Amino acid sequence: MTDSNTNLWHRQERSGWIRLRTLILLRWVAIIGQITAITVAQRMYNVQLDLGLCYLAVGISVVGNLIAIFIFPENKRLSEFENFLMVLFDLLQLAFLLYLTGGLHNPFALLLLGPVTISANVMGLRSTLIVGGTAIILVTLLAEFHLPLRTELGFILRIPDIFVFGNWAAITIAIIFLGAYSHRISSEVQSMSEALSATHMALAREQKLTDLGGVVAAAAHELGTPLATIKLASSELIEELDDRADLREDAALIREQADRCRDILRDMGRAGKDDLHLRQAPLTTVIHESAEPHVNRGKQVHFDEGPGEGGDLQQPSILRKPEVIHGLRNLIQNAVDFARSNVWVEAEWTTDQITIGIMDDGRGYPPQMIGRIGDPFVRRRRTESHLKTRPEYEGMGLGLFIAKTLLERSGAELSFANGSDPYQSLTDKPERRGAIVKVVWPRNLIDAQTGDNPVPTGLNEQFQV
Structure with missing residues (x-):
């Protein structure tokens, strides 16, 4: 998905958030409040208002x-x-009513912030800027042009000019600050919601592939016996039909097709994960399975596994979780995408962590972006050299966000750095000067045999259809 398509989708999503009925209800509340304020000012405080124009505005x-309606x-x-x-419309109507009732001398001038805040929360940047700019222009005009508030005796109710200027400055600053703050928070919430939806979709897809592999493995296991029987019977028929060439060819064809079915099921069943003992896998097996789609993409992927200080020589067997495989696969894909020619995947285990x-x-990662790696839809301006080397790539950070979210869901902690950073000591090998990702699990959270969630032992369960 490109940046332009994503932005368009964001705008379409945001514009469909609010029902007309909601704004109608809010407007009725505003109308009741305006009528109440006009009535109280006119009857209780004897403020002389142009009631005709005021009620016209309402x-x-x-x-x-x-x-x-x-x-x-x-x-x-x-x-x-x-x-x-x-x-x-609501902004202009409120400004007209304030013009009739004292302008910025009216304490209700703060209500001009309402339409700006609504715009910042539910509309795009262009609409928000127009509404905010209009509000600032209206506040500036109301500071100078308005009908004064008069008492019954003809005295003009007004505040000192310095307070009028203060009201203008406060409202202007509030429009800018609240507008920017509301728009920023709303955009981040929407982006995070969309990214989490994409994460759930990726996890669901990986889970479906795992389940499908289990069904295939079960089918291969269950069909093995009848296929062997068919092959045995067809072989016996071939021996007994030496004098019937036409029937002997049919029996040979049956045996050939039985062998073919066996080979097909064997190939399909290689991805099967239905057995209880296959809910776990050696650490290196999980790593190689995660990297498999990216090992033949023109870059050399090197694997290095071994125990750390105090670790057993025998590698641990870990839980084969879809989120772990998909998360590691995304990280390896990102490394292959940006590597010049080599990618290294290293695994290390101790008694406490993997x-x-x-x-x-x-x-490597852009230095200014390292602190934001893992945020969804992170975009940066692409340089001309980057456009030449990666013309087809439109990175938004969504892949790294999905990987980070899924791996953290399994209990891992991730850190990102550059091998060429002189202040970073994550690697002492100068050829590995690009991006570095470290994924660390407490061993008890992912170990399939001695951890908190060991794989059960016993007979395999039948699939429930």
Whole structure:
């Protein structure tokens, strides 16, 4: 998925968040509040207002709500443009009402922040900038142009100019800050939600492949006996039909096809993982299975396994979890993608932990991005040299996010660094100057024999259809 397609998808998703009914309800609340404020100011405090124009401003909102109720269905969700028009209308209506009631001398001028905050949360950056810019222009105009508030005796209610300037500065700063803050938080929440959905889809796919391999293995096991019987019977028929050439050819064909079925099931069953003892696998087996799709992509993948200080010579058998395989596969794919010619996958175990390191001889991670590795949809400006070497690649960080999330779900801790970093001592081998990923598990969380979740022993269970 390219950046442009992702951005378009984000905008379409965000624009469909809000139902028209929700904004209509909020507008009714605003209308009731405006009528209440006008009535209280006029009757209890004897503030002289142009009631005709004030009720006209409120009436415009009432008419707009009634039109929306009778024309559109209750479950209508607003598009980006429709949402923008609704929020802009509310902003202009409120500004007109403030113009009639003292401008920035009116303490309710703070309500101008409402439409800006809604825009920042549910609309794209362009719409948010337009609404925010309009709000700032309106606040500036209201500071100078407005109808004054007058008492019953004709006195003008106003605050000192320095407080008017303070109100203008406070509202302007609040519009910028709240708009930027709300838009940023909303975007990150949406990106994280989409990335987690992609992670769940990747895990579900890996789990389905694992289950499918188990079904294939079960089929290969169950069909082995009848195929052997067919082969034996067909062999006997071949011997007995020496004088019937036509029937002997049919018997030979039956034996040949039985052998073919056996070979097909054997090949398909290699990925089977239904047996209880196959829910675990040696550490190196899991690593090689994870790397298998990427070992023949034009880069040399080197494997190195061995015990660490105090570790047993015999390698541990670990839980064969789909999230572990898929997470390691994504990390190895990333290393192969960016390596010049070599990728190293190292495994080490001790009595307390299991460590897997993945290194390459590429350019490494951009230094300014290391702290953000693992965040979804991380984008950076691509240089001209990078465009030449990787013209087809559109990295957004989603693959690393999925890998990090899945591996952390299994109990691992990940660290990212560059081999060429003079302050980094993760490797002492100068040829491994590219990106470095270290995946570390507490051994008790992933060891399939002595850990917290040992694989059960006993008879294999039948598949439930």
